[in-house]
Amino acid sequence: MGVEFPSEQEQLKKADVRKHILFIDDNPQFAAIPVVFLSSIAKKEHIKEILQLQPAGYILKPADKERILNMITQTLGK
DSSP states (O other): OOOOOHHHHHHHHHHHHHHHHHHHHHHHHHTOOEEEEEEOOOOOOHHHHHHHHHSSSEEESSOOHHHHHHHHHHHHTT
């Protein structure tokens, strides 16, 4: 069993996710905006890290139109 290292692209994606969610959380004018992540990364570690940022939702690709619309409707409370 070998050691699996995250690719450079995956590391950049994680950095971008954190950067954007922290920017939204730290700025009162954006704090009320719900964030739903749509990602193709299915690794448990990655999903746990994202969920620690407390997004309004997380959708794993591929996702059908109905699932995405349901998440948006649920998130916006309509």
